Amino acid sequence: MKLKNYIPALIIAAAPAFTTCGKKVTPKIPQLADDPKLQTILVDTFSRKMSDMNKVVEYNKLLKQYGKSNENYVVIDKKNCKSLVLNPDGDTLQICDVALGKHIGDKRGGGYMVKGAKLAAYTTPGEFTIVKEGGKAGSSNERLYGQKLLMLGGEHTQKAYQKSQILALHRIPKSPMGKLRANVLQNKTIKDNRVSFGCVNYLVETYDKMRSLIKGISTKVYILPEEKGNSLQLEKQADGTYKFFQSKYRYESMEK
Numbered sequence: 482m483k484l485k486n487y488i489p490a491l492i493i494a495a496a497p498a499f500t501t502c503g504k505k506v507t508p509k510i511p512q513l514a515d516d517p518k519l520q521t522i523l524v525d526t527f528s529r530k531m532s533d534m535n536k537v538v539e540y541n542k543l544l545k546q547y548g549k550s551n552e553n554y555v556v557i558d559k560k561n562c563k564s565l566v567l568n569p570d571g572d573t574l575q576i577c578d579v580a581l582g583k584h585i586g587d588k589r590g591g592g593y594m595v596k597g598a599k600l601a602a603y604t605t606p607g608e609f610t611i612v613k614e615g616g617k618a619g620s621s622n623e624r625l626y627g628q629k630l631l632m633l634g635g636e637h638t639q640k641a642y643q644k645s646q647i648l649a650l651h652r653i654p655k656s657p658m659g660k661l662r663a664n665v666l667q668n669k670t671i672k673d674n675r676v677s678f679g680c681v682n683y684l685v686e687t688y689d690k691m692r693s694l695i696k697g698i699s700t701k702v703y704i705l706p707e708e709k710g711n712s713l714q715l716e717k718q719a720d721g722t723y724k725f726f727q728s729k730y731r732y733e734s735m736e737k
Contacts, residue, residue, distance in 0.1 A: 609635035
């Protein structure tokens, strides 16, 4: 299934090769940072003419075009409690219901095991990377979830939160809590899907399918904002790469 491309057509006149002092000059090959589609996404980041989903899809198409990435990735649509796996061309390979943080909104602090602080249950939006498969064989995590968690690295791990907080994709737990979460994922409404401490919970079969479609460690996970007026912003980093951040709540690493 193809996601509709909302970016307007951009027509660029090709610059022919020409000679100077008898030497042939090759036209400049555009780089990712110079690509007109990227500039459109950067502009729409602030004008909000383009949906967050389409920003992510079009950006990943550019990454493939310029040889920067050719991996499938995950998008978590908080408003609709959906998880999608897409390939670099924007084709949807899987879409399924998930359980998300019980606190509605985009504030930081989502995840389990917040030590010395009030427990927050937000599924924090932004761009994340799967950095670890947590839960060794025989560990409490493996016994609880039946398989390793896919732990996310990103803005939620900054400063005071970095050693005390876990945000992950995982199966529903094997516990009475897990039975509740299984029930809400199997009914036909999403109003009761907000039951976790912030992690993204899948039914066993949908988790296993998702896991089979992605690389695992290094896979990108994009969590879309749900609050009105909030959006993903694509920002250039010091190393020349780009990354999505949510616009409404800034984190310690980004604050002046």
